[in-house]
Amino acid sequence: xxxxxxxxxxxxxxxxxxxxxxxxxxxxxxxxxxxxxxxxxxxxxxxxxxxxxxxxxxxxxxxxxxxxxxxxxxxxxxxxxxxxxxxxxxxxxxxxxxxxxxxxxxxxxxxxxxxxxxxxxxxxxxxxxxxxxxxxxxxxxxxxxxxxxxxxxxxxxxxxxxxxxxxxxxxxxxxxxxxxxxxxxxxxxxxxxxxxxxxxxxxxxxxxxxxxxxxxxxxxxxxxxxxxxxxxxxxxxxxxxx
Amino acid sequence: xxxxxxxxxxxxxxxxxxxxxxxxxxxxxxxxxxxxxxxxxxxxxxxxxxxxxxxxxxxxxxxxxxxxxxxxxxxxxxxxxxxxxxxxxxxxxxxxxxxxxxxxxxxxxxxxxxxxxxxxxxxxxxxxxxxxxxxxxxxxxxxxxxxxxxxxxxxxxxxxxxxxxxxxxxxxxxxxxxxxxxxxxxxxxxxxxxxxxxxxxxxxxxxxxxxxxxxxxxxxxxxxxxxxxxxxxxxxxxxxxx
DNA sequence: CCAAGTTGTCTATGATACTAGACAACTTGA
DNA sequence: TCAAGTTGTCTAGTATCATAGACAACTTGG
Numbered sequence: 001x002x003x004x005x006x007x008x009x010x011x012x013x014x015x016x017x018x019x020x021x022x023x024x025x026x027x028x029x030x031x032x033x034x035x036x037x038x039x040x041x042x043x044x045x046x047x048x049x050x051x052x053x054x055x056x057x058x059x060x061x062x063x064x065x066x067x068x069x070x071x072x073x074x075x076x077x078x079x080x081x082x083x084x085x086x087x088x089x090x091x092x093x094x095x096x097x098x099x100x101x102x103x104x105x106x107x108x109x110x111x112x113x114x115x116x117x118x119x120x121x122x123x124x125x126x127x128x129x130x131x132x133x134x135x136x137x138x139x140x141x142x143x144x145x146x147x148x149x150x151x152x153x154x155x156x157x158x159x160x161x162x163x164x165x166x167x168x169x170x171x172x173x174x175x176x177x178x179x180x181x182x183x184x185x186x187x188x189x190x191x192x193x194x195x196x197x198x199x200x201x202x203x204x205x206x207x208x209x210x211x212x213x214x215x216x217x218x219x220x221x222x223x224x225x226x227x228x229x230x231x232x233x234x235x236x237x238x239x240x241x242x
Numbered sequence: 243x244x245x246x247x248x249x250x251x252x253x254x255x256x257x258x259x260x261x262x263x264x265x266x267x268x269x270x271x272x273x274x275x276x277x278x279x280x281x282x283x284x285x286x287x288x289x290x291x292x293x294x295x296x297x298x299x300x301x302x303x304x305x306x307x308x309x310x311x312x313x314x315x316x317x318x319x320x321x322x323x324x325x326x327x328x329x330x331x332x333x334x335x336x337x338x339x340x341x342x343x344x345x346x347x348x349x350x351x352x353x354x355x356x357x358x359x360x361x362x363x364x365x366x367x368x369x370x371x372x373x374x375x376x377x378x379x380x381x382x383x384x385x386x387x388x389x390x391x392x393x394x395x396x397x398x399x400x401x402x403x404x405x406x407x408x409x410x411x412x413x414x415x416x417x418x419x420x421x422x423x424x425x426x427x428x429x430x431x432x433x434x435x436x437x438x439x440x441x442x443x444x445x446x447x448x449x450x451x452x453x454x455x456x457x458x459x460x461x462x463x464x465x466x467x468x469x470x471x472x473x474x475x476x477x478x479x480x481x482x483x484x
Numbered sequence: 485c486c487a488a489g490t491t492g493t494c495t496a497t498g499a500t501a502c503t504a505g506a507c508a509a510c511t512t513g514a
Numbered sequence: 515t516c517a518a519g520t521t522g523t524c525t526a527g528t529a530t531c532a533t534a535g536a537c538a539a540c541t542t543g544g
Contacts, residue, residue, distance in 0.1 A: 010260070010301065011434075011448030013532065015252030019434040019448075026433065026453075028359060038490060049533045054491085059252065070491045071540030080431070085482050117270060186482040189322070190432035190450040190475035191268065192253075192261040206253030206261075208432040208450040208475075211268075233432035233450075240327050240428040240482055254501065280520065291503045296521085312521045313510030 011206065017046050017056035022065060022234065025076055035073045036066065063204070065234075081139055083231075084239040087182045090170055091137050091144075100139040104167035107134040107146070107200065109160025111153060118150055121215050121226045129153035133163050136200055143201045144236055147229035155224075173224065181224055186214040190233065201232045208233040253448065259288050259298035264307060264476065267318055277315040278308065301446070323381060325473075326481040329424045332412060333379050333386075342381040346409035349376040349388070349442065351402025353395060360392055363457050363468045371395035375405050378442055385443045386478060389471035397466075415466065423466055428456040432475065443474045450475040 021042070024030050036042070039057070043050045057074055060066045068074045081098055095102035112132040119126040133149040149169065151159050155176070162172045173181060193201065193209045203209075210231040216224050263284070266272050278284070281299070285292040299316055302308045310316045323340055337344035354374040361368040375391040391411065393401050397418070404414045415423060435443065435451045445451075452473040458466050 009447030010254040010257030012252040012254070012530095016434075016437070016447060018252070020436060023433055023436065026431065040490090051534085052532060055531090057491095068491065069541080072490060072542075074491080188430065188452070188480040188482060189268070189478070190452045191265055192258075192450055194262060194265065195258070205251035205258060206448065208434055210430070210432045236431070238430040240430060256501080282520090293504085294502060297501090299521095310521065311511085314512075314520065316521080 013048060014052045014055035014059065015206065017042070017048060017053055018059045020046065021056065021060060025065065025078070026080065026234075030076045032076050032079060034076045036076065038073065059204070080234075081144060081236045082239055083236050084241065085183075085186060086241065089183055092168065092170075095139040095144075098139070103138040103141070105136045105138065106160075106164045106167065107136055109133045109163065112150065114150075118226060122150065122152060122223045124152055131156060131159040133160055135163065135167075135169075139235075142235060143203075143232065145229050145231040146197055146200050147227050149225050149227045151225045169225065178218055178224060181216045181218050184215045184217050184223075186212060188212050188238065191230075193230070193232075197230050201230070203232050203234075210236065210238065255290060256294045256297035256301065257448065259284070259290060259295055260301045262288065263298065263302060267307065267320070268322070268476075272318045274318050274321060276318045278318065280315065305446070322476075323386060323478045324481055325478050326483065327425075327428060328483065331425055334410065334412075337381040337386075340381070343383075345380040345383070347378045347380065348402075348406045348409065349378055351375045351405065354392065356392075360468060364392065364394060364465045366394060373398060373401040375402055377405065377409075377411075384477060385445075385474065387471050387473040388439055388442050389469050391467050391469045393467045411467065420460055420466060423458045423460050426457045426459050426465075428454060430454050430480065435472070435474075439472050443472070445474050445476075452478065452480065 021036065030036060037045070039050050039053045043053045046053070057066060057068060061068055061074075065076070065078050066074050067077055081095070081100075083094055091104075092102040110132050112130045114122065114124050114126055114128040114130050116126045118130065119128055122128075122130075129152070130150045131153050133151070134146070135149065136146045137144050153159075156172075159172060162175050163169070166172055166175065189211050190208055191211050193203050193205065193207050195205065197203070197209065198205050198207070201209075210233050212229045212231065213227070214229075215226040218224055263278065272278060279287070281292050281295045284295045288295070299308060299310060303310055307318070307320050308316050309319055323337070323342075325336055333346075334344040352374050354372045356364065356366050356368055356370040356372050358368045360372065361370055364370075364372075371394070372392045373395050375393070376388070377391065378388045379386050395401075398404075398414075401414060404417050405411070408414055408417065431453050432450055433453050435445050435447065435449050437447065439445070439451065440447050440449070443451075452475050454471045454473065455469070456471075457468040460466055
């Protein structure tokens with residue numbers, strides 16, 4: 001691996017090495033507590049200078065993924081949150097099941113007008129008044145995802161304030177008399193985090209995110225809320241059951 | 243956006259701009275045929291030199307995402323493949339439904355021994371003989387994903403040759419008398435493409451990929467094959483139905 | 485204690501990324 | 515035809531990336 005190989009890829013070499021090591025951890029080639037190969041050995045496998053490897057490891061160490069011990073070696077630290085995608089998906093339940101403490105945080109709430117896309121998703125007319133809620137979800141102080149949620153301002157007046165108080169979408173819906181709801185079709189893709197989300201998720205620029213678009217319906221199939229969520233890919237793994 | 247902001251993120255500035263524009267297209271802010279803002283305007287919104295924007299646009303143009311017209315502007319070109327995740331998921335059907343021509347290609351087949359992980363997934367003992375098939379799937383000549391598939395070498399002797407001939411996992415299983423099969427639990431996450439897959443998928447280094455791990459079972463629930471697939475995130479969108 | 489192997493830190497050098505400014509070539513609409 | 519706005523192409527200067535080598539500081543096992 002040389003500068004010529006990566007020419008015009010737009011990612012620094014040390015970043016490729018860091019991604020490679022991180023993937024090794026994600027794939028289970030290295031498990032929490034394992035000792036990584038020595039810097040020299042890593043340098044040889046990636047055909048890269050040892051300094052480049054050091055920079056990669058430093059980046060991983062700063063993110064808490066590995067920990068270097070002078071004279072001894074570099075060791076693996078972290079894990080991923082298993083996130084089942086079911087028709088009944090509640091963030092707090094999922095995080096709780098993993099033995100971690102769920103948190104919600106309101107970033108911003110504002111009024112908005114429905115684009116054609118949003119109107120179709122929510123069964124409203126284009127231009128209909130909406131409440132837009134920008135929120136963040138954490139597990140044990142680690143940011144997991146940020147999501148933008150839209151609700152009809154007519155069906156859910158003052159939804160922003162209710163969310164600010166309850167910090168839970170489930171409780172917000174309960175407040176308006178919705179006892180239960182189901183997730184409709186979910187669209188998943190991946191992308192690269194933008195500067196705004198990177199700051200919110202405490203993620204380095206250029207990290208991958210899982211992008212999820214979904215609409216929740218009540219039991220009669222009437223659309224309630226539609227969401228656009230961005231998950232830190234390095235901290236979560238979706239499970240689809242059949 | 244300055245070099246200081248991106249310091250130690252490991253992604254080139256032009257790459258962030260390119261990703262931002264591409265995401266604008268993915269999110270529907272720009273649709274195929276739309277004219278992008280002028281280079282100067284983009285440079286201002288990202289607070290970046292015009293040359294940096296030009297490099298970003300050049301990268302997008304090379305990938306066929308946009309097309310520049312001198313004296314006029316830069317225009318949007320492409321779309322994504324909708325990929326439903328059901329218990330009965332067949333690549334050829336999905337691509338066909340999108341009006342495109344599905345293709346399969348064998349990259350490599352070899353013998354392998356089951357790791358503890360693979361053995362558990364396939365209901366075998368660790369060290370059991372496996373056939374490992376590295377394959378690639380395309381839609382209209384565009385690479386969509388590469389996957390590594392493992393099967394028991396005892397249940398499916400010579401599976402590599404059969405796949406080479408049929409280039410279809412469904413037909414391979416039929417050859418061994420498996421008439422129907424179902425997908426079990428599927429794990430989805432995102433990552434950054436490595437050098438090998440980047441070459442196979444014709445993807446630039448540092449691009450995001452969707453990583454899917456799944457095991458297929460026969461109708462009695464007996465595990466047949468387990469797969470590790472990597473999808474070019476920029477070309478596909480998963481649909482989860484509830 | 486010693487030797488081998490590990491991570492930490494320094495200096496130096498060439499290649500690349502980004503910025504900056506200027507101007508050419510072309511398209512569009514008035 | 516003309517002016518404004520667009521993309522294309524030069525030249526330069528500065529900061530960062532990656533390589534290279536040497537040595538210090540520390541851990542581990544014999």
